Amino acid sequence: MKHNKDKITSIDLHGIRHKQALELVHATIKKCSGNGNFSLTIITGNSTVLQDRIFNECLESTNFTYYIPSWNMGQIIVENIVL
DSSP: EEEETTTTEEEETTTTOHHEEEEEEEHHHHHHHHTTTTEEEEOOOHHHHHHHIIIIIIITTTOOOOEEOOTTTTEEEEEEOOO
């Protein structure tokens, strides 16, 4: 995990089995959401199966914005901006 002044800015899921990766994503999003505004980069590598599972099991039920950036298809960016 990469931190920036006590805020998590990214997590790298390389080498982690899907079940543990999903648990880590859930826990990290929960921790980040307690801080209000955040931007989190989830590094998945080229596993579209893992990306789909993260979308379906972790992100669809939230109000956060999330996308796969065109400049790096191996990551998901999750953002929460409260105005």
